[in-house]
Amino acid sequence: MTQFRALRGPALSFRGDPFIDPPSEALVHDSDAILLMEEGRIAAFGPAEALLRRLPPGVPLETFPSGMMMPGFIDSHVHFAQLGITGACGHGLLEWLEHFTFPEERKFADEAYAQRVARLFLDELARQGTTTAAVYGTVHAASVDALFSEAQTAGLRIIAGKTMMDRNAPEGLLDTAQSSYDECRALIERWHGKGRLGYAVTPRFVATSTPEQMEVARVLREEFPGCWLQSHLSETTAEVNWVRQLFPRCIDYVDVLETHGLLGPRAIYGHGIHLTHRERMRLASTDSAIAHCPTSNLFLGSGLFDLASAKSIAGGIRVGLATDVGAGTSLSMLRTMGAAYEVARLRGANLAPAQALWLATGGGAQSLGLDMTIGNLRRGMDADIVVVDTSPVAWLDWRCRQARDAHDWLGALMTAADDRVVHAVYAAGKRVK
Ligand SMILES: [Zn+2]
CATH class of the missing domain: 2.30.40.10 (Urease, subunit C, domain 1)
Incomplete structure (x- = not known):
């Protein structure tokens, strides 16, 4: 009945x-x-x-x-394994990763620890009204197993993946191109499409993945077109300069992604703060998405996302709103909407309350290619x-x-x-x- x-x-x-x-x-x-x-x-x-x-x-x-x-709110970019370093003060992005993120993420080799944090994380999402989230695990496949198995009982829509990092990260947090392929494939087969769960191929960012690993990410997307791809893009100027040194033949950061076949629908990039006009054009015309993370950008001092340019360029980039905890300061999407408004004001722009709610709902759904289903x-x-x-x-x-x-x-x-x-x-x- x-x-x-x-x-x-x-x-x-x-x-x-x-x-x-x-x-x-x-x-x-x-x-x-x-x-x-x-x-x-x-x-x-x-x-x-x-x-x-x-x-x-x-x-x-x-x-x-x-x-x-x-x-229900949609958090389009969040790290469940960084819950324990929320509010860890004193550094900008690259130092913050080294001092706080990597030591904390190492703990997720222990599945019991991962499970405990996953439960805390999912409980808090539900309490805050977030019914869908795109989540980063750690490099350990077990962290994603823990999150998905807890999410099955929670009933939320969780899109997640194991972080892929085969360079420029400490021992214990590195995989290889081959091991990341094998582990992602096994995770996809185990979890993708099970109830409300979906898999996102998750290279952390291009500085921590070799071209071989980026090729693995591209191949996985080709083999499993229903999966998502999530990563970080142009969060700080120091990172942008580093990426320029690592890929001297590419025109810019977005070109690195495009050269390696990592743009397109269902590709969601956190931040996108320091983009050029050309980069925005490429994101818009390939239907790639940006997850705007205002509390994180304010906390780390990464910069002020130019939402007005992102939305006005050539049909507009798909933009969702995101907490980016642990650099983000709260899992509350209401507070994140307020921060998005403040960032817009600091840029001399405006953000209508209806637009802020849209970013947290329908816009987030668009960024995930799920606008017929949620939002x-x-x-x-x-x-x-x-x-x-x-x-x-x-x-x-x-x-x-x-x-x-x-x-x-x-x-x-x-x-x-x-x-x-x-x-x-x-x-x-x-x-x-
Ligand atoms: Zn992030």
């Missing part, structure tokens, strides 16, 4: 992309909506007035009169839903009640809210908070 469940309350959804259409038209605020879930999917969504009469008889109905339903409240999509309720935070509740409209409400929320307002979370129709 089909299992129906329905949610009722105010809701925010999108009828368009607020980077293309005016945000006031793209964002839809229903003051009283119904969302019908069936077998993990959204079976119907719309104004309660119209839908109430059409609900199947006896369907369980949960109401959130003081809440706001919205699509909005629409019939046929996965029932990934966050219900926000500001009433546990008295002053914020008061502020939000004075909001001029849904945009003002959303602006206050992303600027000042924390996880206390994340009231209920559904992942594929299952309540996970």
Whole structure:
């Protein structure tokens, strides 16, 4: 028998992309909506007035009169193995990797440790309303086994891969081109497409992979076209200079990726801060995506991502929003939306609250090539839903009640809210908070 469940309350959804259409038209605020879930999917969504009469008889109905339903958040770039070095202060990217990241990632050779951290990580994602995440493991295949096996019970959509590094990393964190091929292949066969799990081929960045290993990444994508590719790109100027020295024959950083066949749909690159016009053009025209990680960029002092240029160039680059924990400072996508706004302001630009929410939902889905499946409240999509309720935070509740409209409400929320307002979370129709 089909299992129906329905949610009722105010809701925010999108009828368009607020980077293309005016945000006031793209964002839809229903003051009283119904969302019908069936077998993990959204079976119907719309104004309660119209839908109430059409609900199947006896369907369980949960109401959130003081809440706001919205699509589940999508974190398009995060390192679960760096949870333990969040807030490790004192360095920029390359030194931070050496002083904090590599020693911590070494611990993930121990599967029990990896499992413990994976559980903490997935619990926190659900608590923050994140229903999909693109996650980096460590170089150890066991770290990804631990994450996927925990994610199976958590019900979240997790795209992940083992980090590939065959140079410029310390002993104990290195693989080889051949071993990375064998391990990735085995992980793909074990996990990719199992429930909500998907595999991402994950070379850390071009400075830690030899051309032979990049060739392995290209071949894996060719052999398994349903998989993703995730890596880092142009995060700091020191890194950009290093990459220039390592690949003197390439025009620029993006050319290194293109030369090695690593651009295209379902390729998601973290950061992309110090890009040239040419590089942005190549990313846009190949449908490659950028994961914008504002809290991480502020914490490490990496730079200010030029979102306006990324979105305005030749049809626009696909951009998702990401926490990039542990360089990122919080797994909260609401706080990350607020940071994206602040970074835009520091660049002398603007970011409408509807655009910030889009980056955390529909834009993230686009960056992962999953915009028919997640990122909005629409019939046929996965029932990934966050219900926000500001009433546990008295002053914020008061502020939000004075909001001029849904945009003002959303602006206050992303600027000042924390996880206390994340009231209920559904992942594929299952309540996970
Ligand atoms: Zn990262």
